[in-house]
Amino acid sequence: MSPASTGASTAVDAVSSVSAPDSRMTPGGPGYRRMSLALFLAGVATFALLYSTQALLPLVSGEFGVAASEASWTVAAATGGLALFVLPMSALSERFGRRTVMTASLAVAVSVGMLVPFAPSIGTLVVLRAVQGAALAGLPASATAYLAEEVRPKALVTAIGLFVAGNSVGGMSGRVITGWVAQEWGWRVAVGVIGAIAVVCAVAFRLLLPAPKHFRPGSLRPRDLARTVRDHLSDPLLCRLYAIGALFMTVFGGVYTVIGYRLTEAPFGLPQGIVGSIFLVYLVGTVSASTAGRLVGRLGRRGALYLAGGTTATGLLLSLADSLPLVLLGLVLITAGFFAGHAVASSAVSKTATRGRAQAAALYQSAYYIGSSAGSTVGAMAFHAGGWAGTVGVGILAVLGVVTITVFGSRAARVAARGKLVTAH
Numbered sequence: 001m002s003p004a005s006t007g008a009s010t011a012v013d014a015v016s017s018v019s020a021p022d023s024r025m026t027p028g029g030p031g032y033r034r035m036s037l038a039l040f041l042a043g044v045a046t047f048a049l050l051y052s053t054q055a056l057l058p059l060v061s062g063e064f065g066v067a068a069s070e071a072s073w074t075v076a077a078a079t080g081g082l083a084l085f086v087l088p089m090s091a092l093s094e095r096f097g098r099r100t101v102m103t104a105s106l107a108v109a110v111s112v113g114m115l116v117p118f119a120p121s122i123g124t125l126v127v128l129r130a131v132q133g134a135a136l137a138g139l140p141a142s143a144t145a146y147l148a149e150e151v152r153p154k155a156l157v158t159a160i161g162l163f164v165a166g167n168s169v170g171g172m173s174g175r176v177i178t179g180w181v182a183q184e185w186g187w188r189v190a191v192g193v194i195g196a197i198a199v200v201c202a203v204a205f206r207l208l209l210p211a212p213k214h215f216r217p218g219s220l221r222p223r224d225l226a227r228t229v230r231d232h233l234s235d236p237l238l239c240r241l242y243a244i245g246a247l248f249m250t251v252f253g254g255v256y257t258v259i260g261y262r263l264t265e266a267p268f269g270l271p272q273g274i275v276g277s278i279f280l281v282y283l284v285g286t287v288s289a290s291t292a293g294r295l296v297g298r299l300g301r302r303g304a305l306y307l308a309g310g311t312t313a314t315g316l317l318l319s320l321a322d323s324l325p326l327v328l329l330g331l332v333l334i335t336a337g338f339f340a341g342h343a344v345a346s347s348a349v350s351k352t353a354t355r356g357r358a359q360a361a362a363l364y365q366s367a368y369y370i371g372s373s374a375g376s377t378v379g380a381m382a383f384h385a386g387g388w389a390g391t392v393g394v395g396i397l398a399v400l401g402v403v404t405i406t407v408f409g410s411r412a413a414r415v416a417a418r419g420k421l422v423t424a425h
Helices: 008-019 032-050 054-064 073-096 098-113 122-136 140-150 153-185 187-208 222-233 236-264 272-290 292-318 324-352 357-386 388-424
Strands: none
Touching (some): 032 073, 032 098, 032 122, 032 153, 032 187, 054 153, 054 187, 054 236, 054 272, 073 122, 073 140, 098 187, 140 153, 140 357, 153 187, 153 272, 153 292, 222 236, 236 272, 236 292, 236 357, 272 324, 292 324
């Protein structure tokens, strides 16, 4: 009788899998620092490119003679392109590898980034930004899947937090640099500088990122992909996390798309360089994202989401004041709440999905950037219709959505726990 028929090989495999040491990376271990720095730089390049025009929208409006709602499409097109292509890109990463897809995505994105400064019209600029966003779609889902495979579970929230922190640094530095450069030489030179910085980050990323050791190629068959996506979308917890990510990003996209218009107009009347420097508050997001793991450890996932939502809502209300210090404090709280909520939700997706992690992460990223596109567009429309109060109103509704979904999730968890208790008895 063969070992397979007796179950002997299964038993041996089980014993060997239990006794085999966990070779995945952990803080302080081999390769962890290189991996962290590489993905941090990838996050910097991604957000710097993705939102390179956001702080420059008043200048774009002025050159092309368009309103805020039209200029905002240079942001919405990029995030929309990412949202549409993140799922196909994640499928490619399942077949060809996370590092390969991330490298190719950055290469295409930075190449397009060098063309953006030469856009002759607002239409061409929007198209280039859409292509750039589609190229960047290979980064977010592949990065979180790479981390889920190569990093030990206990260190996953912290590792993803560092990647999100890179996003915040990229978003901040891109806006600050473009603000000051544009004040002296115009928005075209400013986005060209961001493109050059992204090239450096892309090269360093490829040189630093360790080769994956735990990746196993998957199938590219549409039927398998559809089945995996269907399974993820039928998971109530994953769907709640997707909605939370989209709603948090609706707030963030709306606020930071419109804030430049508000601060350059009365009663503030700030110059472009100072407006760009306002985005230094992203440093707060770097801290809140990187400490999300400790926050979850103390409050639990739902407690951390309640705190993130409450912090964001408080910031929105403070930003209504016609006092620059209060507006800045409001932006600090909005940024801290958003990045903490995003880090908690995205890491929860990676932990919840036991298979098809790239697709699970891709669906989250798709929802997240749909929220960004919606926030940019609706926030600009609300600003045009009702001023800053209109944009804040959109944000408050989105935060209420986060709280409602989290409350529903808490009740569902209690019901499930009671059901398990009854079954056990």
